[in-house]
Amino acid sequence: MNxxxxxxxxxxxxxxxxxxIDIAFKVAKKHKDGVFTLGPIIHNPQVVEKLKELGVNPIEDTNGQTNIKTLIIRAHGISKDKLEELKKGGYEIIDATCPFVRxxxxxxxxxxxxxxxVVIIGDKEHPEVKGIYSYAGDxxxxxxxxxIPILNKKIGIIQQTTQPFSKVKDILKGIIKSLNEFEEIRTFNTLCNFTAKRxxxxxxxxxxxxxxxxxxxxxxxxxTQLANLCRNIGVKTYHIEDTKEIEREWFKNVKKIGITAGASTPQWIINQIxxxxKCL
Known part of the structure; x- marks a missing residue:
C-alpha cells in the first residue's frame, strides 16, 4: 500500500x-511454577497471554488457591487492605506497582x-483509583x-495518573471559584508525564x-482516551488490539495514516500492524 x-x-x-512487564518476565524465568498476578499485570490481553505461556497466570483473588508461591502486584496497584491481607498469607510478594501510582x-x-x-480526580471504577482511594481515609x-461533597474545610487534591491534563486543569479552575468554602486547598501533581506527552x-x-x-x-x-481524543478531533479513527481486526476498505482514498498506542501496548504488536x- 502506497x-x-x-x-x-x-x-x-x-x-x-x-x-x-520486565519484572514479570524476570520472575517467570526464575520460578517455574506457582507464579500469579493479582489481576492482569497490565491491560493488554496479548501480553497477558504471553505470560501465561511462561506460567504466570492472572487471578482475581487468592481464595481457594493452594498452589500460589509468588504473587506479583499489577502495575495499577491494589488496595491497602488487600496488600496487608496478602502479606499475612505467607506468599512471596513482588510489587510491580507503577512508581507514579505508588x-x-x-x-x-x-x-x-x-x-x-482527600479529593481524587479520576474514574472511581478504575483499579488504580480504587487502590489510591484505600489509602485516602474515610x-x-x-x-x-x-x-465536591464537602466533608472537611481542608482538602488535598490528587489525580489518577492517566487523567488528561486539560480535564484536571478545568476541574481545578472550578474548585478555585469556590475558594471561600474552604479554609485550605492543597494540590499535588500525580499525573504521569508519559501519558501527557503521548x-x-x-x-x-x-x-x-x-x-x-x-x-x-x-x-x-x-x-480508549486516545481513541476518543482522535474522534473528537474529527479524524476517522479505529481502535484495534491486533492485526486480525484490520480491514482493507478502511484505507480507501487514504494518503496518510497516523498510528498511536496505549501505555500497555508492546512494540511487537505495533510493528506487526x-x-x-504495508502489505495490503
Missing part, C-alpha cells in the same frame, strides 16, 4: 508498564494523616467534575492525517 505512515512519538509502553498512594495517605479530606471522594503527540498527528489507528486493549482506559498495512 501510503505515508506516521507513528506517534512515545506510542506504546510507558515507564511504569515496561517496568512491570507516589499517589503515599500522598493520599499523608494528606489523610494530616487531617485533610472522608475521601473521587470526582470527575468540580463538584496525548499531546497524538493530538498533533491526528490533526494532520486522513486516518488514525489506535492500538491497545479494549479494556485499557488510556487507550505497520507491517500488515
Amino acid at each position: 501510503v505515508e505512515i506516521v507513528l506517534v512519538e512515545g506510542a506504546g509502553f510507558c515507564f511504569g508498564v515496561k517496568r512491570a 507516589k499517589a498512594q503515599k500522598i493520599a495517605a499523608k494528606l489523610s494523616s494530616e487531617g485533610y479530606q 472522608n475521601a471522594v473521587v470526582i470527575s467534575s468540580d463538584e 496525548l499531546e503527540s497524538t493530538e498533533k498527528v491526528a490533526k494532520d492525517v486522513d486516518l488514525m489507528l489506535v492500538i491497545g486493549g479494549k479494556n485499557s482506559a488510556n487507550t 505497520i507491517d500488515k498495512i
Whole structure:
C-alpha cells in the first residue's frame, strides 16, 4: 500500500508498564511454577497471554488457591487492605506497582494523616483509583467534575495518573471559584508525564492525517482516551488490539495514516500492524 505512515512519538509502553512487564518476565524465568498476578499485570490481553505461556497466570483473588508461591502486584496497584491481607498469607510478594501510582498512594495517605479530606480526580471504577482511594481515609471522594461533597474545610487534591491534563486543569479552575468554602486547598501533581506527552503527540498527528489507528486493549482506559481524543478531533479513527481486526476498505482514498498506542501496548504488536498495512 502506497501510503505515508506516521507513528506517534512515545506510542506504546510507558515507564511504569515496561517496568512491570520486565519484572514479570524476570520472575517467570526464575520460578517455574506457582507464579500469579493479582489481576492482569497490565491491560493488554496479548501480553497477558504471553505470560501465561511462561506460567504466570492472572487471578482475581487468592481464595481457594493452594498452589500460589509468588504473587506479583499489577502495575495499577491494589488496595491497602488487600496488600496487608496478602502479606499475612505467607506468599512471596513482588510489587510491580507503577512508581507514579505508588507516589499517589503515599500522598493520599499523608494528606489523610494530616487531617485533610482527600479529593481524587479520576474514574472511581478504575483499579488504580480504587487502590489510591484505600489509602485516602474515610472522608475521601473521587470526582470527575468540580463538584465536591464537602466533608472537611481542608482538602488535598490528587489525580489518577492517566487523567488528561486539560480535564484536571478545568476541574481545578472550578474548585478555585469556590475558594471561600474552604479554609485550605492543597494540590499535588500525580499525573504521569508519559501519558501527557503521548496525548499531546497524538493530538498533533491526528490533526494532520486522513486516518488514525489506535492500538491497545479494549479494556485499557488510556487507550480508549486516545481513541476518543482522535474522534473528537474529527479524524476517522479505529481502535484495534491486533492485526486480525484490520480491514482493507478502511484505507480507501487514504494518503496518510497516523498510528498511536496505549501505555500497555508492546512494540511487537505495533510493528506487526505497520507491517500488515504495508502489505495490503
